[in-house]
Amino acid sequence: MKQERISAPKGVSEYVPSRSARFEWIRDQLIAPAKAAGYQLMELPVFEDTQLFSRGVGESTDVVSKEMYTFEDRGGRSITLRPEGTAGVMRAVIEHSLDRGQLPVKVFYSGAFFRAERPQAGRYRQFYQVGVESIGLDDPAIDAEVIALADSAFKAIGLKKYRLEITSLGDAQSRAAHKVDLVSFLNTLELDETTKARAQINPLRIFDDKREEIRSAMAKAPLLMDYLSDSSREHFAHVCRYLDALGISYTLNPRMVRGLDYYTGTTFEFVHDGLGAQSGIGGGGRYDGLMETLGGAALSGIGFGLGVDRILLAAEAEGLLIDNQFASDLFLIPLGELAKEKALVIAQNLRQLGIVVEIAFGDRALKGAMKAADKSGSAFAVVLGESELNSGVVELKRMIDGEVSSVKIGELGQVLSAHA
């Protein structure tokens, strides 16, 4: 009886062959620079106590107020599927007292995140992020290093059409002073009700409005950059100098707004212009008060989150991905029952040497099996039949040009390793 089909929940991103190989490669490229800089893995739960986000990310943010997957578990606890990574990392750092050892605590994470938004190009309800956090030190060189980690990952992938926007949100005093002037400036504007409501929650949001009339009105608005305290200004100047030294280009964007409440000081965003409306491929910044808010010590930190799905989309838009990078080294074609048994053993031995080996299963005709070898993208193919089993010698066929050479079965490992 034919059963009704079940499909994936609305708006999730999922990766199956052959595109999954691209996803995996992109994700690994994003992680590599962090590993090379001594950042260590944090593997955390995808669900947390709801309070972690309402308190950490901020009740007033859209992420918390209307985009979280929140539910009650069987014990009556309020649980939320993580909408971002930083709060969870901070929770774990505090819980495991990592901040009581050497500082900074340098960690990275990679995994799925959840936001109950209306899906759109590059926006999914379950999406993937690779992130990094460096916690405990205020050194502006760390800000530069963290930004460089993301930038070098993008460069390793080959991305060209992206840019880095950076600003400083200053310390608490800087923001308080600016807020007073910004609010009184906004009061001089004639805003519609919904915009007013947005300004109530976070006046900085109005800088992000896409409507032309609002943009031009905001041209004269007071900028937070002009309200920075001496120490904030100096910190930011150092960050810029280090970025210059690293040869990382950036544009100052004093009107940049971030959706998470915890950001302070250095704040940045990577934007790609081969994508649609969802053009941010990564972003982050410093967060001075977050750890304390979550019951930990008063330590500062800085980190970023990179959108793996969007970066994959960006790489595809730039035509950067070649699909045969996971092709195997050898495709073994057994003919007959005895050969099949032998093939399993040969394959196992070769794989132990690090050679990627596939076997033609299903007793197909030789022609079909060769076709499968071709499709697999294997570098070499070997037919294993009665005569080969008797002589112990196989014809190693190089698929790219069809050239064959005789090799003893016992020496396949050596020969193939030499080619790899």
Place this chain on the structure above:
RNA sequence: GUGGGCGUAGCUCAGCUGGUAGAGCACUCGGUUGUGGUCCGAGAUGUCGCGGGUUCGAGCCCCGUCGUUCACCCCA
């Protein structure tokens, strides 16, 4: 949450003013005994997203619904 576009074979799509479904690619097999990529031949595959309505008759029209997509909003 709001608004627009679109749902036909695994993929990309065609299907005349309503007359019970097609192409290309991909897939499988074959073109004399055990060697792929080209060429030739043959074959399999669809509850035309789902539910209802109009009609003698609906893939084509109407309503609903689900999915998808784009934008707003928001952000990775």
